[in-house]
Amino acid sequence: MKLIKISCLATIIFFSGCESLEDMAFHPGPPASTQAHTRVEVIGQKLVAAKPDLFQNRPQFSVVGIPEKQLYHRKNMIVISEGMLNAFPNDDQLATAIAYELGSMAAEMKNQQAKAALQSAAPRPLAGDVVGGNMAPDMTHQAEQALFQRDQQREVMAARVDPRELSEAILIQAGYSTQLLDQIAPIVEKTQVGTGHQFLR
Numbered sequence: 001m002k003l004i005k006i007s008c009l010a011t012i013i014f015f016s017g018c019e020s021l022e023d024m025a026f027h028p029g030p031p032a033s034t035q036a037h038t039r040v041e042v043i044g045q046k047l048v049a050a051k052p053d054l055f056q057n058r059p060q061f062s063v064v065g066i067p068e069k070q071l072y073h074r075k076n077m078i079v080i081s082e083g084m085l086n087a088f089p090n091d092d093q094l095a096t097a098i099a100y101e102l103g104s105m106a107a108e109m110k111n112q113q114a115k116a117a118l119q120s121a122a123p124r125p126l127a128g129d130v131v132g133g134n135m136a137p138d139m140t141h142q143a144e145q146a147l148f149q150r151d152q153q154r155e156v157m158a159a160r161v162d163p164r165e166l167s168e169a170i171l172i173q174a175g176y177s178t179q180l181l182d183q184i185a186p187i188v189e190k191t192q193v194g195t196g197h198q199f200l201r
Contacts, residue, residue: 028062028064028074028079029064029065029066029081030064030065030066031063031064031065032063032064032065032081032082032085033065033082036063036065036082036085037061037063039085039091039094040061040063040080040085040094040098041061043091043094043095043098044059044061044078044098044102045061046095046174047095047098047099047102047170047171047174048102049174050170050173050174050175051106051166051169051170051173051174054102054106054110054166054169054170055076055105055106055109056076056109057075057076058076059073059076059077059078059102059105060076060077060078061077061078061080062077062078062079062080063079063080063081063082063085064079064080064081064082065081065082066081066082066083067081067082067083067086068081068083068191069081069083069084069087069187069190069191070083070084070191071084071097071098071101071188071191071192072101072191072192073101073102073104073105073108076105078098078101078102078105080097080098084097084191087187088184092176092177092180093180093184095171095174095176096171096176096178096180096181096183096184097184097187097188099167099170099171099174099176100167100181100184100185100188101188102166102167102170103163103164103165103166103167103168103169103170104163104167106161106163106166107160107161107162107163107166108163110161111160111161164181164185167181168181
């Protein structure tokens with residue numbers, strides 16, 4: 001029991017949260033320099049503070065000391081490598097990259113919530129047998145259920161939040177320009193291809 005508490009405490013210190021055993025086992029990599037942590041934390045928290053209503057849990061930032069370019073999110077944590085920081089020596093570039101991933105994080109959460117809300121809604125009442133129809137009662141019900149599922153899927157798609165719009169809103173509210181998004185977005189996406197971290201847009 002003591003070991004579990006100690007492990008959780010260590011996770012809280014380094015990753016600002018201990019929600020499950022899976023979270024406790026998550027180690028994105030070796031810690032980066034203090035200077036790198038400070039740079040990301042200052043810019044990241046400024047962006048989060050600009051649109052706090054977008055996030056159910058306040059995003060945290062972890063900077064890993066590896067030369068490879070990495071920038072992705074896991075739950076409410078943004079993970080960025082020193083290699084990626086070196087690719088963005090300008091703070092406006094770094095802010096754009098972080099805002100891009102924050103937009104993805106917020107959109108992912110909101111889209112999952114919208115989908116769950118629609119799926120938990122009471123199903124459409126099924127009509128009785130069609131008078132004079134040539135379909136058996138069960139087939140009639142199945143057909144109506146298929147129509148309900150189709151309409152539900154359309155509602156899910158219509159309710160989807162665009163991560164790009166959220167990224168732009170974060171940047172604007174924080175006092176940054178959105179002009180770099182077209183330049184930065186492909187760089188971030190390229191680092192996520194094949195890693196399982198990319199957000200499906």
